[in-house]
Amino acid sequence: METDVLIVGAGPAGLTAAAELRRLGVRRVVVADREAAPGGIPRHSEHVGYGLRDLHRVLSGPAYARALTDTAARAGAELRAGCTVTDLRAGDGAPGAGPRAGGDGVSCVLTSGAGIEQVRAAAVLLATGCRERPRAARLIPGDRPSGVLTTGELQQRVYLAGERLDGRALVVGAEHVSFSAALTLAHAGARVLALVTDQPRHASYAAFRLGAALRWRVPVWTSTAVTRVTGANGRLAAVDLAAVDLAGADDADDAADAARVAAVAGERTRTVACEWLVFTGDWIPDHVLARTAGIALDAGTRGPAIDTTMATSTPGVFAAGNLVHAAETADVAALSGRHAARQIAAYLAGRPPEGSAPVPAAAPALAAAPALAAAPVPVIAELPLRWISPNAIAIDAGTAIDAGTGTGAEVAIGAEVSVGASGGAVPPPLGRFAIRAAEYRQRARLEAWQDGRLLVRSRPLRLIPGRPIHLRASWLPSVDPAGGPVHVSTARS
């Protein structure tokens, strides 16, 4: 089979991208999802709060998944569920596809009950999302009883399989998804004893925290780590908790964490009897397909390294959604998909990246020459930041960008470099960069520097690992397209 665009993953990013590509006139768009039905994580996330930024409505997860699925299907995208993309190789795809340098299409293998099918696509969008780090990967010692889950498994058991969970539950984590897990447990009949986080603060909205406290009397136990899991007859029986102090510490090294937790174990530990233990958040992008295909990953996000056009290191392969920023809310992932769709449409048409000023139709060189004028400018997050996404600023040919997207808290430093006709920076999805902190900070100002030049400084904000932070991209016009990497960190003074 041949297609213009193959989208891997029918979650919010993939479905939104599919609808947008069709709207922009791309002829054939195939979306493959390995699950039995399209929709992604919202399918089994039965609480309201979906669709705010993209659909401007407030929907439940399943309703949001249905809305995105219907929109993509009505737009003419071909949706295939129960279909796994098992291989991806760039280079021997559809002949003549992909106008930019090296872009001669992508070859994929799709596996389903219908068989094993070779698919050649002019462009591929990876939208495989992310998952939560499970108990084993967190190196929490003890027995291996049943009753220890992630939110993903919990929600599918409760909302898709209709299981009822009796008994007491602890939720590990205190970010958005942790409150969602607590809600699911409460719906399923379990009594949630507490949310447990090794951080000194929860990392979600104050309203979620307050709601949980009032409606279900669920407290958040901060500065507390799970140090052991104890089973009895194969079922979870108890969990050991220890007081930890991670405020301001670098918790990037799992091994150091394990050692530190081991050190405090035995001092201030207590045992809590419970039947369910749900590990939430601590996201890992589902990068397996990207990595096995040899696509470069970003060391921070651990998703494919992308520039602001969402292009990966492999020509013709783009990435969007929580694969490149694990995890933002579903509507943000959807808008990331829409942004990627516009860039892919431009790529397929041989136009400069979307967000640039229109190129005169008569411009003779564009169809043949690469539309990107220069190599992207890397964007590097430095401690106490863990990562920033996208990981580079794409520079387009011959035009300056419309950077009028920035109305946030940041104060753009006056453009000292003239960004002339030589090129302009392509803005990221939603006109902002997504950032995560590695450390807890009470008040920190974000700064972006290039070649010793301060580009922007934000207002003070609180950094909590796991809590989404954003930096408006209004300063992009002052980036020197030919300059060195942009370093993003907290104020150096």
Add this chain to the structure above:
Amino acid sequence: MSWDVAIIGGGVVGTAIARELAGYQLRCVLLEAEGDVGAGTSKANTAILHTGFDATPGTLESRLVARGGALLREYAARAGIAVEPTGALLVAWTEEQAGGLGAIAAKSRANGYTRIRSVPKSEVYQREPHLGPGAAGGLWVPDEWVIDPWSVSLAYATEAVRAGVDLRLGTRVSGVTALPEGFSLRTSPDAEPVRCRFAVNAAGLASDEVDRMFGGGGFTIRPRKGELIVYDKLARTLLSSVILPVPTARTKGVVVAPTVFGNVLLGPTAEDVLDRSDRSTSAAGLSALLAAGRRILPGLSVEEVTATYAGLRAATEHSDYQLGVYGRYVRVAGIRSTGLTASLGIAEHVAGLLGEAGLPLRPRAVSGLGAGGGLGEGADAGQGEGAAGHAPPLMPYLGEAGTRPCQDAERIAADPAYGEIACHCERVSRGEIRDALASDIPPAGLDGLRRRTRAMNGRCQAFYCGAAVSALFEQGRSGQAPSRRTPFRQAPFRQAPFRQAPFRQAPSRAQFRQAGSGAGAGASGERDGD
């Protein structure tokens, strides 16, 4: 009624003995305390198919590891059990250790293994470029391989069951009464005593307790706990062979090994413990492994951990196997960490001991054995003749190096269920789960299903597939489509106008059987394990 032989313990050793005895005209019963075969020490090990190069020369262990290793290589090939001929690189990390390599090679030759050879530092790094700094030299052991450890016990037990051995799961022997012509075994939960003419104790961690019931003694099981870390498949490219340390008097040390499932294994620790049921990992154990991993293969430290677990080796105060015949009772104990490799050698040896003790060993005629046929490709009844006089069953292939069902276009065309992937990390199809549930020895629980299919063993640890695989398990066990257990407020999922790959309702077990008798691709209807 009275059995000719009762085998106590359905681990890799007990099932191997049952398989061996099934080749003779004997009526055998296999008693296993747990709900599944291979569910104790046999399920948690390093999954290495040893050569026995480092055994103590002259011991029974040395002989049986060599013999069993040769037999298992051949058996695995015929039973379709995944094996990878990786070889092992024993690495000396100090000059002092390098000085001792000659003695290890000499010991290997004394054990009858002569293909070991010393390799210089340069070749160590040429073979394993990702090794940490500081290697001083090494030994290359080309015949240390890795194997799928779970399918071995299961294949033995399946073969034994098809040849008429009565497998009784969840049956713990609680007492023994000597009879003039054999024994009467009391079992719990309360059941008819099992009368037998001969008894074999292969009870692993409980073998000393069982031994005392037969009036024995003289050894005590001193469990040695080994904790292990399984790394993500994406780490598999960091090594090509098993990386062994220079062994000490007490332990073989921390190994880094590829697995046939495509992962990397780091471990085991060695800690003497008292509790025979405590298979928990510890912060100290995991920290020690992480430190060892950083030193041996630094690239591991940035890879995700897929699983951690601990196993208990059934060690005794003695250094050799505790194997012997006492009247009509055979003791098979102290099979520490070499039981998987030695299993077929031990079984052969035990049959010999029983023969000496007066059990008539008349080979069974081949025809009629395993007549129930197999599932899927396992329609192998009566073809070929194995060491025990009958053919091994063809086990579902669980390795990463060969072709999995979802990679086999012909197989999917014949049965779309093999293309419907249910466990994404491990690429396990619905067809394989269905087959496991309809097999001769179906899993008693989800852990048993994991060992038979790899489902839920992957990096996401059931984040994506847990609910779906559990539903398939319940559905397969009950033989009907899953019903929603609680009415939960949820709008029915509206069918969106999209093209969906065919996702058929899996047929019930009864339907499999009917289909199987017609197409030769279904399940045996002879046994129903629950």
